[in-house]
Amino acid sequence: MMDNTNHNMVHTFERKIEDAISRRDLLCRDGFYVVALSGGPDSVALLRVLVSLGYTVHAAHCNFHLRGEESNRDEKFCEALCKKMGIELHRIHFDTAGYAKLHQVSIEMAARTLRYSYFDQLCKDIAARGICVAHHSDDQVETILLNLVRGTGLRGLQGMRWRNGNILRPLLGVTRNDVMQYLEAVGQDYVTDHTNLEDEVQRNKLRLNIIPQLEKINPAVKENVLRMAEHLGEADAIIHQALHDQAEKVCNPTTTEGVSLNIDLRLLHQQPSPEHLLWHLLSPYGFRRTQVGEIVDNQTNGNMWLANKWVAFIDREHLLVINKDEWGIATPAMHIPECGTYVLRQGNHERRFSFQQTEGPMEPSRHPHTVTLDADNVAFPLTLRPVEAGDRFVPFGMKHSKLVSDFLTDQKVSVIERRQQLVLVDAAGAIVWVVGRRVDDRVALNKNTTQRVLTIKWM
Incomplete structure (x- = not known):
């Protein structure tokens, strides 16, 4: 007794x-949770206290097979404890060393990745409200000091969160000594x-020595x-709100297809801390x-930086961010042997072009998605293709040829739009139309066009 x-x-x-739990609204009574149970004192205490407080829990144990018979001993202990307490136990075995070798990561990182991936999937499979892990305040101190040594920002100096997605930490307010008592x-x-x-891994060096x-x-x-x-958390909340307000000032609406972020670099540099805001x-x-530092220091037009799934590049004092899949889409050339309707596929998008020849005379089209050309000066077959280096044409209303690239610059066409820009070329290799922008003056309708008109519609 x-x-x-x-x-x-x-x-x-x-x-x-x-x-x-109550102050932070961590757990509720009308659902159940999974306790990450290693068999060590922290996780065992977490399991006991949540059951004692009346919460409905399952337990989950990961056998990483890193300590020989000791790993199996831990699993048997968890099995016996859950059986005694009448708690359902979920178990999984990992080849942690094999995973670490395959993915070229440390054993610690491999175990962490495998553990949390399993927890996340288990939550989905059994419809649990979250995974409760047994980090306490001593773990928090170690985490903060480790982040400080490794180099971190304000967020790292705040340590672990009580709630991080579906990961919940009800013990963060108690010490290791509290748990043992x-x-x-x-x-x-x-x-x-x-x-x-053992005085081997970094965390243990902090715990045992530092x-x-x-x-x-x-x-x-x-x-x-x-x-x-805690104080840094309060300061970070204020800074985060200030960054949100500044972000609204420097970010433009992303009207160009495929662009996820459009930052006005001139406005960025007017903010108190441009680099921190850009980060x-x-x-x-x-x-x-x-x-981020390179972007702030070097804003030459056309400069580009790559992340895992994204591309950032400078476009006329703007920094644009686009998904790599969108950026890398290559538009194939399309052969047009005669009049008719053709569909051009650009990645997941389709553009439909209709070519129709009629008898003149006809007024030049003023509809944004229709152009009319002097059919006698356009020789089939035609080719619809992306702009290439050195492409020239005579813009409507001009008498001399101009590089298409210079024309697009004058039109203030963005880098992304340039990559997607198409031209229509006739059988002689002459550009007759910079699609959606300007026809060549030599094929434009004029007072001498009295016979045949080539009408092109696109959508």
Whole structure:
């Protein structure tokens, strides 16, 4: 039977967890959750306290097969504990070392990736509301210090979040010592991972060596680190709102097809911290901090930077971001042997062109999607193709030829539109139409066009 001291300690611990859950609206009573159960003291305490507080939970155990028989011992312990408590246990086995070798990542990164991918899929498969993991405030301090050593921004110095997607951390408000005292008070055993006692990985170096040295300088170092993280969280909220307001000033509506982000670089440089604002805008697309610095320092027209799925490039004092798939679409040339209707495919998009020959005379078309040409000066077969370097034509109303590229520059055509720009070429290789923009003066209708008219419609 539990004595008064232990009873009070258990009540205090559980009340602290319940208050934290309530304040942050972490869990609800009308659903169930999965507890990530390793068998260690933290996860066992989390399982016990959530059940004691009346929440409905399942447990999930990952066997990473990294510690030989000890890994199997942990699994058997979790199986026995869940059976005793009447909790459903989900288990999975991983070839962690094989995954790490295949993907050329560390064992720690491989285990983390496999674990959270499994948790995410398990939540979907059994319709759980979330995964509860047993990080406590000591883990939080270690995370913040690790982020500081590695180099981080404000977000990293705030440490782990109580809620991150479907990952929930109900124990962030209690210490490792609180957890151990709770387990002792309720008489609950657990397993010990011997690697946590070895001075090998970075986190253990902090836990076993660095933090004890810092506590010699100031015994309240952990509390101070956590308090600093809270203050930085408040400051970050203010900064985030300011960045949101500044982003609205510098971002233009993306009217060009395929463009996800259009940043006015002149307005960007008028903001208090252009580089930090640009990092705020580009980091969700996977661009690196070094690339952001390059963009701020080098704004030559046409410069381009690549992320995993995105392309960023300078276009006349604007920074445009476009999906790589859209950027890389190559438009094939289309052969047009005679009048009729033709469909040109550009990636996932289609453009329909109708060619019809009629008897003149006819007035030049003023409809934006129709052009009329002097058919006697246009020799079939025609070719519809992208603009090529060195292409020239005589713009309607002019007497001398001009590079199509110069014409597009004068028209202030964006880089993306240039990549998608088509020209219509006749059998003699002469450009008769820069599609959607200007016909060649030599094939335009005029007072001498009295016989045949070539009408082209597109959509």
